[in-house]
Amino acid sequence: MSLRKNFIIGLMLFALFLGAGNIIFPPKLGQLAGSDLAIAMFGFLITGVGLPLLAILAIAHAGGNLRSIADRVHPIFGVVFTMIVYLAIGPFFGIPRTATVSYEIGVSPFLSNQLADAHWPLFVFSILFFAITIGLALNPAKLVDRIGKFLTPILFLVIALLAIKSFTNPIGTIGSPNEVFGAHPFFKSFVEGYLTMDVIAALIFGSVITAAIHGEGVTSSKGLMKSMIIAGIVAAVGLGFVYISLGYIGATSMETIGIQENGGVVLSLASELLYGSFGPMILAITILFACLTTSVGLVSACAQFFSNIVPSMSYKTFVVIFAIFSAIVANVGLTQLISLSLPVLLMIYPLAIVLMLLSFIDNAFGRRPIVYVLALTGTALVSIFDGLAGGGIVIEPAITILKHLPLHEQQIGWLMPAIVGGIIGWIITLVTPSRSAR
Numbered sequence: 001m002s003l004r005k006n007f008i009i010g011l012m013l014f015a016l017f018l019g020a021g022n023i024i025f026p027p028k029l030g031q032l033a034g035s036d037l038a039i040a041m042f043g044f045l046i047t048g049v050g051l052p053l054l055a056i057l058a059i060a061h062a063g064g065n066l067r068s069i070a071d072r073v074h075p076i077f078g079v080v081f082t083m084i085v086y087l088a089i090g091p092f093f094g095i096p097r098t099a100t101v102s103y104e105i106g107v108s109p110f111l112s113n114q115l116a117d118a119h120w121p122l123f124v125f126s127i128l129f130f131a132i133t134i135g136l137a138l139n140p141a142k143l144v145d146r147i148g149k150f151l152t153p154i155l156f157l158v159i160a161l162l163a164i165k166s167f168t169n170p171i172g173t174i175g176s177p178n179e180v181f182g183a184h185p186f187f188k189s190f191v192e193g194y195l196t197m198d199v200i201a202a203l204i205f206g207s208v209i210t211a212a213i214h215g216e217g218v219t220s221s222k223g224l225m226k227s228m229i230i231a232g233i234v235a236a237v238g239l240g241f242v243y244i245s246l247g248y249i250g251a252t253s254m255e256t257i258g259i260q261e262n263g264g265v266v267l268s269l270a271s272e273l274l275y276g277s278f279g280p281m282i283l284a285i286t287i288l289f290a291c292l293t294t295s296v297g298l299v300s301a302c303a304q305f306f307s308n309i310v311p312s313m314s315y316k317t318f319v320v321i322f323a324i325f326s327a328i329v330a331n332v333g334l335t336q337l338i339s340l341s342l343p344v345l346l347m348i349y350p351l352a353i354v355l356m357l358l359s360f361i362d363n364a365f366g367r368r369p370i371v372y373v374l375a376l377t378g379t380a381l382v383s384i385f386d387g388l389a390g391g392g393i394v395i396e397p398a399i400t401i402l403k404h405l406p407l408h409e410q411q412i413g414w415l416m417p418a419i420v421g422g423i424i425g426w427i428i429t430l431v432t433p434s435r436s437a438r
Contacts, residue, residue, distance in 0.1 A: 001216050006227050009212055010234025011153070016205050017052070017198060017235055018155065018242065019098050019294025023105070023287060024263035025195050026243045030250025031259055031266060034177040036185040037251045041244055043186040047193025048243055051353060052202040053236045058356045059206025060228040066203040069359045073372040081355075083309070084348060089200050090302035091322045093341040096330035098291040098298070099129045100337055103330075104264035106284035109272075119331070126330040130323040132292065137299040137319045155286040156238060162283070163245030165274045172255030187410030194345045195338065198239075200352050204301050261335050299323055347380075347387030350414040354379045358422065371425030378417030386411055 033040035062069045071078035213227045257269045271279035303318035405413035
């Protein structure tokens with residue numbers, strides 16, 4: 001493909017990523033990190049930019065979809081894990097969050113205090129938001145094309161204007177870090193990056209981008225990988241700029257607006273301080289369309305996957321089901337939705353990371369399932385208990401044992417068991433007869 005077409009597909013990928021989580025978490029992270037913003041942002045960029053880029057490349061390397069990687073463990077695992085990922089990034093958390101962020105930034109700031117405290121405005125908004133999502137998801141191709149060419153540059157420009165103004169005329173000074181970040185800002189931010197859901201989103205959007213590249217006439221695996229690298233870099237650079245800019249806005253906002261319950265409120269108040277009443281209006285419109293784009297992309301991807309799993313139900317039927325279910329979930333509110341999603345992400349995010357990284361090196365062990373199985377088992381033995389603890393369910397005997405693992409206090413205790421499990425699996429492949437790779 002031409003460089004221009006590669007760049008447009010990169011903008012499309014950036015647009016698919018740039019939704020709810022990418023907007024709301026960096027400002028909140030900046031507030032909490034304070035003077036530790038640089039090191040905190042470094043950890044956040046690893047899980048929010050670096051790993052999603054690797055995930056996109058892993059999908060291209062593996063043949064175009066998450067299932068093609070997960071099946072290397074076992075066909076049953078391939079189906080179950082892929083379904084869990086789609087449901088988590090889809091109707092359970094990811095899709096509802098697009099509506100709640102749109103409401104938090106695009107509607108709530110313009111309501112009276114009485115209406116803002118009422119529940120029914122969110123209910124009405126979620127119905128309208130997902131009614132539009134249904135209409136667009138039935139034929140999303142034209143929308144995605146328009147987003148890549150037109151809306152994404154506008155959104156990027158708005159964030160750039162906010163960032164430039166925040167650097168040239170800060171709304172406050174950067175204060176001390178919150179005590180939560182004070183001890184381990186890098187690791188805390190690394191785990192905070194889970195909340196963007198970008199790694200598991202990349203495992204889904206990778207198939208969308210693969211289809212778009214194939215649609216441009218690219219058929220060779222080498223050509224696919226080259227185009228995917230360019231698109232991934234464009235998206236990664238864009239996301240990195242957005243994260244750093246919004247993080248800085250959050251860090252300089254504490255003195256003026258105080259600590260807020262979520263990043264949506266932080267960004268809305270900060271935009272008003274930077275550009276007056278005009279700022280929140282422009283921000284509201286662009287955020288609304290950005291979240292709507294992500295919503296359409298996720299609903300479409302989930303409906304496509306489940307219509308293949310359950311052929312008796314059509315793609316259109318799943319679009320309607322997922323949109324209605326997401327509208328219901330969205331009404332728990334943004335802050336509560338974030339709290340509910342964290343335990344699940346603590347469980348599945350490490351599994352997705354390990355699965356993705358192994359897919360790059362599995363030729364070294366003949367793609368033998370035993371390496372995947374033992375590495376993922378070691379990961380799961382830690383991540384499941386981390387997830388339960390994140391949800392307030394602490395199983396003391398397990399935690400007593402797991403707390404001795406390196407980095408367990410920083411919620412990355414799964415890393416060493418994953419490495420050890422993978423090495424044991426690799427040793428087994430050296431001493432046992434090889435079998436056909438799945």
